[in-house]
């Protein structure tokens with residue numbers, strides 16, 4: 001869950017030769033406190049500095065006791081850390097990947113020779129996170145390999161950790177997307193009582209592994225990965241999930257070159273009022289999380305994930321994080337200012353377009369960032385810089401993956417704004433084709449019913465054959481509302497009103513008056529006609545008489 005990238009912190013986190021054993025232990029406990037209990041890294045760092053100063057003066061101070069005194073950890077959390085061994089370093093990690101079937105208690109996994117959990121056979125250990133370890137398993141019923149994330153027996157009794165683990169399973173189940181590691185389910189093993197999450201097994205390496213191997217990635221490869229993760233975020237955000245821990249170590253890259261977002265351990269649902277973090281805690285990884293999240297994890301929203309994606313892109317492109325520092329405090333202080341070196345100063349191959357994209361992703365103020373992952377996708381695609389197939393991938397393997405093939409052969413993928421535009425256009429078309437039912441009173445007060453398309457109604461409003469106080473509905477028995485209350489007719493009505501000021505301010509009155517004037521005109525014509533006939537008859541009568 002929370003590990004400093006070994007490359008970046010090589011001269012920082014791994015204590016130098018002259019570092020005392022106590023300082024090493026303190027630093028390790030600091031990491032574990034942040035990783036296991038998601039406490040505020042800034043507070044931990046402050047406490048660490050204070051304790052080291054006192055120890056430097058020869059005082060006998062215990063760091064874990066200091067953390068409890070400062071109310072950063074509870075007593076039981078401190079005790080837990082005392083019993084827990086430190087997260088494995090990279091060499092141990094590599095060795096453990098090669099280890100066959102046995103569990104490694106040092107990684108927080110259950111002790112003993114567990115070969116099954118639930119209905120799954122355990123094959124080997126894949127890695128370790130803050131809450132436990134991940135194993136390769138075999139799902140006999142589905143005849144497939146799966147990854148089994150098992151909550152360590154030591155962590156399970158802690159309600160907040162257990163709840164977070166269960167939440168990770170629930171959040172994961174909501175997300176089905178080719179760029180997100182699939183969660184098949186979560187359960188508790190009846191025999192051992194161990195909690196576990198069943199995940200899609202991703203045979204691949206993390207983006208952090210790629211960085212460790214190469215120092216930095218080719219521009220096309222980095223953008224390919226980031227574009228995939230932006231698609232993952234677009235889907236997660238649409239499902240109201242904020243990841244809150246985007247970083248190279250949480251991106252798995254398949255042999256076919258698909259990047260998949262993993263580890264929803266810190267994710268939150270946007271609409272979930274319950275939170276496992278206290279308001280002042282900043283959780284996530286200091287190098288990648290934005291300032292607002294460092295101050296208060298509850299402040300994290302979609303734009304915080306976009307920032308962390310930007311920090312990840314920066315790291316992949318330059319081999320450095322945008323805000324390096326020797327402590328969480330130093331990093332956060334730099335983020336408060338928000339100024340970072342342009343990526344193109346470090347890697348001169350980086351074009352201006354990418355510098356601009358990074359500036360928007362890494363803006364200090366969330367309002368100045370890209371507001372949605374879809375906007376990031378649009379700009380990344382427009383840059384045409386992402387490799388279709390990354391250079392580190394065998395083309396044959398890539399072409400065996402149906403998702404990769406589909407992406408290669410289909411035109412540009414649809415982003416959320418595209419989808420919204422499409423559905424808005426479809427809705428507009430449907431509205432245009434819809435029949436409106438009208439009712440109004442004619443000048444004599446008789447109720448008139450009529451119907452027609454919106455265009456038809458607008459035409460009749462325009463030529464004055466429908467009064468402005470007519471009511472309309474989308475069904476004969478539906479709820480009738482005045483025309484002016486339907487957005488479809490508001491502009492037409494306004495135009496009709498503005499054309500008739502010399503006649504009547506109110507088009508209804510104008511219509512009635514126009515109809516009334518017509519009646520008088522007819523009466524006048526009729527009277528004139530009768531008068532003319534009378535005149536002719538009188539003339540004839542007088543002529544005959546004489």
Ligand code: AMP
Nearest residue numbers: 001127128129134147199200201202263
């Ligand atoms: P996590 O606890 O999610 O940080 O996972 C710890 C490590 O386990 C990762 O760094 C990966 O090396 C490995 N891992 C996690 N999930 C998977 C997966 N679905 N497939 C393969 N390896 C995984």
